[in-house]
Amino acid sequence: MLLPVFHLSVVALNVFAIAYDQLYLDIPFPSKVFEEMPFKARYIFLTIWCFILQTLYFSVSFLNDVFGTNEATPKRTPLIRSIKDVLFSMAFPVALYVSVSFWGIYAIDKELIFPEMIERIFPVWLNHTMHTFITVFLVIELLATKRNYPSRATGNTIMSLFIIAYVIWIHVIHHKTGTWPYPILDVLNPTLRLVFCGFSTILGLGIYVIGEKLNSVVSPTSKQHYTNGTMKKSKLK
Known part of the structure; x- marks a missing residue:
């Protein structure tokens, strides 16, 4: 009984957060082009991609x-x-990457990820809902439910496609507007941007493996897949 309540509550919170953002927040962008984009141009941010993915996950979990x-x-x-x-x-x-990268860069120099002019108008509860609770809720889900991960090859392929899609997307946005979604990309030269994107890809795939390993620990009776296509049901000894 508690699981459906938990799943539906997360969906309700996320929908409310998105609605609040769309109805009450006007984030100042460096380019006027962003003002003409639908959804208040929020879809240029990885945070929103992650937020929509999480909302989709918990909706499916409720079903x-x-x-x-x-x-x-x-x-x-x-x-x-x-x-x-x-x-x-x-x-x-994806949620763990967003939380770690956002708060990591925020701790070093928040102007590179969350400028003061945005932080002043962005409610603290909404910031944590989009950058902190996304991981907290999924950790709770990891501990409270059981699941069977796809094969490593399938998982890495899906993650790689997701990351590549977003990297291409931010370059399309920059090409059309002359502005990067995140200030940190403005201070990096092309070589460092390539290094940054490469490191982010490796980090994302590494976090995927961490999630897979954590799942095998907290769900010792779940089916574990291997890169050679075989599958083994692990049991807690």
Whole structure:
């Protein structure tokens, strides 16, 4: 009973956060082009990509609570459960990456990631909802539910496509507007931007593996996949 309440509560909070952002916040952008973009140009930020992914995950989780199963290793896995498991393998590393990178850069020089002019108008609760709670909720989910990760090859492919898609996207935005979504990219020369994007890709894939390993620890009866395509059901000794 608690799981559906938890999942639905996260969805409700996220929807409220997005609605509040769209109705009450006007973030000053360095280029007027952003003002003409739909969704108040929020989709240029990885935070929003992550937030939408998390909201989708918890929505599917709620549907799985109602129509699927939360058994560790069901004999017949419903489609909704399979979708849920794959979405978690993406949502967890993306959320952890967003939280670590945002607060890490914020601690070093917040002007590079969250300038003072934005922080003054951005509610603290909304900031934490988008940059902190995204990881907190998924850690709770990791501990409270069971899941079967996809194969390492499948997971790495999905993560790589997600990262590459966003890297291409920010370059498209820069090409059209002459402005990067994040101030930190303005202070990096082309070589350092390439290094930054490469490091971010490696970090994202590394966090994916961390999520996979954590899952094998907290869900010792789940099916674990390997890169050679084999699968083994691990049991707690």
